Amino acid sequence: MSQKYFIPKPSNFSFDETLWFLDRDLDDVSHTVIGRTVHKAFRHKGKSCLIEIGDNGTDLVITVLKGKMEDQDFLFQYINEWFDLDRDIRPFYKLLRSDKDLAILEKKYKGLRIVGIPDFFELLCWCVIGQQINLDFAYTIKRRLVERFGEKLRFGQREYHVFPEPKDIMNLEVEELKAFQMTGKKAEYLIGIAGLFYSGQLSKEKISTLPSEEEMLSELMKVRGIGEWTANYTIMKGFRAMNGVPYGDSGVNNALFNLKGIPKKNNRAEVEAVFQKFEGWKTYLVFYLWRSLRNQVGLAPRMPKD
DNA sequence: TCCCAGGGGCATC
DNA sequence: GATGCCCATGGG
Numbered sequence: 001m002s003q004k005y006f007i008p009k010p011s012n013f014s015f016d017e018t019l020w021f022l023d024r025d026l027d028d029v030s031h032t033v034i035g036r037t038v039h040k041a042f043r044h045k046g047k048s049c050l051i052e053i054g055d056n057g058t059d060l061v062i063t064v065l066k067g068k069m070e071d072q073d074f075l076f077q078y079i080n081e082w083f084d085l086d087r088d089i090r091p092f093y094k095l096l097r098s099d100k101d102l103a104i105l106e107k108k109y110k111g112l113r114i115v116g117i118p119d120f121f122e123l124l125c126w127c128v129i130g131q132q133i134n135l136d137f138a139y140t141i142k143r144r145l146v147e148r149f150g151e152k153l154r155f156g157q158r159e160y161h162v163f164p165e166p167k168d169i170m171n172l173e174v175e176e177l178k179a180f181q182m183t184g185k186k187a188e189y190l191i192g193i194a195g196l197f198y199s200g201q202l203s204k205e206k207i208s209t210l211p212s213e214e215e216m217l218s219e220l221m222k223v224r225g226i227g228e229w230t231a232n233y234t235i236m237k238g239f240r241a242m243n244g245v246p247y248g249d250s251g252v253n254n255a256l257f258n259l260k261g262i263p264k265k266n267n268r269a270e271v272e273a274v275f276q277k278f279e280g281w282k283t284y285l286v287f288y289l290w291r292s293l294r295n296q297v298g299l300a301p302r303m304p305k306d
Numbered sequence: 307t308c309c310c311a312g313g314g315g316c317a318t319c
Numbered sequence: 320g321a322t323g324c325c326c327a328t329g330g331g
Contacts, residue, residue: 127312134311137329183326185315227314251312290312310331318322 003064005072006056007079012089014111015055017291021115024294026135029143029161030122039065041153041160042119044074048162050153053079066155081240084113092281096288099277101260105288114287116237120204121197122163123238124223127230128189129182137181144180169194189225196223204238213241236283243282245275255289 009015015036023033031040037054049067053060060083062075069075080086096106117123129145130138149164169190177187196202202223210216213235220231229248235241246252247268256262262270278285 128314130311131313132311132326133313133328134330137311137327141328178327181328183328185326189314225314229313233312246312249312250310308331311329313326315325317324319320 003069005062005075006059007062007076007085008059009055010085010088012093012111013083013085013113014109015060017109017112018083018115021112021291027139027143029139029146030117030163032158032160039155039158039160041151041162042078043151043162043165044069044071048151048153050155050160051075066153078118081116081118083115084240087113089113089284092278092284095278095281096285099274102285102288104259105292109288109291112288112291114236114240114283116240118238119163120202120207120238121166121194123234124193124226124230125163125169125190127233128186128193128225131186131230141180141182145177148180166194166197170198186225192224207239213243216241236286241283242280245271245282245286247271249286251290251293252286255292259289259292 019033019036019038022028022031022038031038033039037052039050039052041048041050043049047067049069050065051069052063052065054063055061060079062079093106097103117126125145126138126142129141133141146161146163149168151162153160153162172187172191174184174187174191177190178184182190193202207216207219210219216235216239217228217231220226220234221228226234229246232244232246233249234244236244236246250264252271253262253264253267256267256271256274257264260274262274275282275285
């Protein structure tokens, strides 16, 4: 008999939007969407397991498909962070309604919540890999890396992968990582970040205890390979920060061009002016703007030419 | 051929 | 602090 857990769904939460985001038309090795469920393999306290998350109407239903999950608190906390469940997002919708260009985001994507990346090491690796290249290519590189260095879990006909641990990356040579078609600099950053995690100089606990988002940003930006964009992306996706804005992000720029006609370049002041009205909910606005770039699964991004 | 992708480091002034 | 260049690859 497999273990099952239930987490009540909060109001203003759309599991379908969550699934849409996890799937999109991208090839993310970190999880697998099957029907109206998502499968994910991860490691906790040295043990690996595979879980399925589904929806019975009133609850999220978590089934442990393989391995054992003895730490229920960890599991619930993980899913809470992953799907941003314990947040009342009504104030965000109130702010959206106050902007005539953005009000449509509530109507179209009601119940969409931020989908995070709770594993801090995975998150930073993903940031570095994704810098400056298109998403399809970034997911391809990540898949190669995970399939090569991450633990494999087989269940049924499928093979799942756990993200590699710092010790699996820290002693690699730059040339080994360059073979995955990343730049030499990115290879250096990944190896360096893995070393910082292994030595304990960088950890989720350490960043979590900082008293403000500003201090998190400046601490993160001390790390080689982490600039303003990555630091903001990191506090958004890994620390549930509410005012992270990855300025310069092409997705944000494209969305604000589509919705508000704001230029895509040299637009810092105009972009800041939009976000200034969303104090306390800036991260949510970023996420909804990204959502607006794609319609449904399988459809190409909607990005008008200049 | 050129520019852009969910950038960042570095040299140079 | 701002500016320009480099990195590597795929797609338009």
